Amino acid sequence: MNNEKSKYLIEGSQGKWEVVIGLEVHAQVTSKSKLFSGSSTTFGADPNTQVSLVDSAFPGMLPVINKHCVEQAVKTGLGINAQINSYSVFDRKNYFYADLPQGYQISQFKNPIVGEGEITLDLKTGTKKIGIERLHLEQDAGKSIHDLDPSNTFVDLNRSGIALMEIVSKPDLRSPDEVSAYVKKLRSIMRYLETCDGNMQEGSLRADVNVSVRKEGDQKLGTRCEIKNVNSIKYMQMAIEHESKRQVELLESGVSIVQETRLFDTKKNETRSMRSKEDAHDYRYFPDPDLLPLILDKDLIEKIKKNLPELPDQKKERFIKNYSLSSYEANVLVSEKEVAAYFEEVIKIADKKLSINWIIGDLFASLNEKNISISESPIKAKQMASLISSISSGLISGRAAKEVFEVMKESGGDPVKIIEEKGLKQKSDPKELENLINKILEENKDKVQQYKSGKDKLFGFFVGQVMKVSGGTANPQLVNDILKNKLK
């Protein structure tokens, strides 16, 4: 495909503009306890019930690093083909806010735990590699709640101290679609690794989106604006579309872009200025003296590397090779670890080609309709396989299978049992079918006459009649054969 044609460009009055995007993804580390304290991280608990003395910054409290979170970061780093830094440092990012109890966030500034890496996107135009600048560990802040009371702000510290990985991409993204593919791929990798559940509704995955524009063909990057804390892929795309148009309009009217932090208003579908570079916080970063530099043992890194699960790219390659899938099919099946596992379980029993069609087609449609994940599907892999096998073995027709599926998608159950209950078992006894066909031909002598005189299309009519009379259970192949023979 021609890459040029599919390029995302903004048509300005003075020409075409390219959009340059970099993402800072904040991914909540999957961990039972917080980054520097033993408090629970369970989502949805009552406000301020998962807060330790450390999280609320009582006098004399000290942070102690959670080893599990460190391993999760290393795991993620390996998953994005990145350099793991055996020496990293926790710094304090100082600023005042009511939901930041310490008055600083413990983060990593100069020496992050993970350095440069890359991930591969599968786009309609082919694959594209997106560079990763770094990944570092940091604490989340609490939550300020402004809308519960007209004159007071409430603070919930349950999130305070939860471990986040900030994953910074290079400015390699060029369109809202690429951003979508990037976030999905990153999320998929982290879900495979079980290092972040990627749940955007619960805030486990958010991103700051850096957007700039430049004239098509320009090499120099334009001045960027950072859109803070966008928490869905759709909003990221909308924000980019809006922000890039805004920048083009400004530039074309001779106004230069001011580097600033902006907020995306999801209701008005626009970005607005939060603070300019001049008002930017001076975070006064310095190494946290309460924590020693983080030294990673080579053996630990090796051990984690050895125990890495199969990742989406590897799985895709294997699926294509072992199951002769198309790149598209493989992509769809490996995007979620659970889908891939489901598929592999189904094809242990059932026909591969049929399985792909049923899973990507009917099953996905029903999951989307209900807005549930494959693990929540009422149809378990074994039952799906059994249904598909019933088709291949000729036990039921494809049409009947759809009927069985309709039942299963609501209440699950054993397809063989449903087939029996509904009497959908295919009639494959040639004698029985012949009797049935004879009867129909007898009743439609005029049509037989017409057919024989050249009206070929009527063949379908006869098949239809047989199916109707048999309640859809007649084996279509057999019906065809017998009919053709009789109508010769």
Next chain:
Amino acid sequence: MSDITNNSLTEIVELIKKKEIKSEEVTTAYINNIKKGKKLNSFISESFDIALKKSQIFDANPNFDSLLPGIPLAVKDLFCTNGVRTTAGSKMLENFVPNYESTVTANLWSEGAFLLGKLNCDEYAMGSSNETSFFGNVMNPVKENTVPGGSSGGSASALAANMTPATIGTDTGGSIRQPASFTGTVGLKPTYGLCSRWGIVAFASSLDQAGPMAKTVSDCALMLEAMSGFDPKDSTSINRKKENYSKKLTKNIKGLKIGIPKEYRVEGMPNEIEEIWEKGKKILKEEGAEIIDISLPHTEYALPTYYIVAPAEASSNLARYDGVKYGFRSSNGSNLIEMYENTRSEGFGDEVKRRILIGTYVLSSGYYDAYYLKAQKVRQLIKNDFDNAFIKVDAILTPSTPSAAFKIGEKKDDPISMYLNDIFTVPANLAGIPAISVPAGSDKNNLPLGLQLIGKPLGEQTLLNLALSIESKSNFTQNISKWWEK
């Protein structure tokens, strides 16, 4: 029996173990002294009821196997004590009652001691005279209207005035050793990481270290043994086996090499300080140690380095006192920013504000490299000086302070001259190495003068042994008239 409070901690422990005196009698004796010593203003909070109850519980079922059986102890009000107000000498925490116990005090209590009260100190341990405390000046029992030093001024004062048998302080730049020197007591700043910082109101995290203050070197050894130890809750805590300092204490210092750094002979230093230093050298030599002249070339940069690193960390450590969660909150202000500004303007005293301002400045973008980063590099050079010296010597002998205790108010409005008081003590904090101040004599006004011994990392035992030699040969006697009881 004569006044039990005249005894050393070690003696009292022995008497209790021999059942010659009960914990309650000891406790009552100290409480009486405290009640009569209000004029010194060494205490911020008293916990007499708790102390008496604990002493009775001890007497009813005594456990003599612990290091501090039935011993009442007052501690610096920087240690968080469960259920007992902890102020850090600040209005900001005037009514703050922790529901947790610092590791160091918890260690003391698990050795049989219990809390007698909380001792005055400079606000957030920032000061060298105990004049920055929100709860007022503390007087030096040695002489009326004289400062006890700081920041552990209340600790030193209470100890010297027999209002606690021993105590603990914290030392960020000399806050244990300087007050010990000013009050004729022994104070030890351990190796960074030997005592847990968990539950101690933080001033400058990379420098803060808790340590014992006692009347004698033996007491100091006993206290260090009780309070130190690895704490998984402090990431900078050293993971090693506890030492039996008091058991290993010996006057045998034969063959030890003692370095005398030429850079500690500062301009304008009184002759008496020079003389006491000479006296120390002489004693150690007579006891069999070898005196060696050494150089610590970066000494002159220690104080400026300290006054960048410490305020930088403090400016960040003190950000949590914002009126949101606990402690003082100003009733003025109509939004969050104003609430912050008023809370911190009204809640902190001048010296704390000064250091927050300095610290914020040196960490600011554009100044970070010139100040904070450079200070960290110089700090490494200072540490290297000591590393090099300790190839040749086992310990270093210096005066503890450039002068004896001064008058209340004398340096209050002159921060630089106040800061200069820490000139000999600050390097050990920057290097993270142990140092002890031991009384060695008095000046012409009868004010005590201390000598400082600086040791290798984890060289506390050597320091205690050397200090014991000086203590036993210096003929220093505490000459306190209890003027405040009159």
